[in-house]
Amino acid sequence: MKYVDLVKSLEIFGLSDRVTLREIKARHRELVRRHHPDTGEEGDPExxxxxxxxxxxxxxxxxxxxxxxxxEEFYEQNPDERLRMQFEDAPLWGMR
Known part of the structure; x- marks a missing residue:
């Protein structure tokens, strides 16, 4: 697998470079429904x-x-938790 193939696949799906597996599966179902020759509105086998x-x-x-x-990865994926951890004891945060 090459990186360009991965990028091309994301372009076909119309997705950005930060997606979840759930988003990939949902987009696949949507595209299949739209383009499947038997059930889709646009029925295109290719x-x-x-x-x-x-x-x-x-x-x-x-x-x-x-x-x-x-x-570090957890806080990158959950920036609100990073802020909560950093400022939970600050009086302006409103926790105390």
């Missing part, structure tokens, strides 16, 4: 093949991705 190939590549990448449960 487009559905492209969508499924992009989904397979995204799933391959996410399945092999090593998740980080480090404290």
């Amino acid at each position: 487009r559905i093949r492209l969508i499924n190939a992009a989904y397979a590549l995204l799933r391959e990448y996410t399945d092999a991705y090593r998740l980080s449960f480090s404290e």
Whole structure:
């Protein structure tokens, strides 16, 4: 897998470079419903093949991705918690 293939798959899905697996799956279902030749409004077999190939590549990448449960990654994913941790004892925060 090349990075350009990963970026192209995200473009096919119309997603940014920061997405969750849930967002990838939801977008795949939406695109399949729209483009599937049997049920979709736009029934395009070539487009559905492209969508499924992009989904397979995204799933391959996410399945092999090593998740980080480090404290730094947690606070990057949850910036409100970082602020709460930094300022919880400050009188202006309103906690005390």
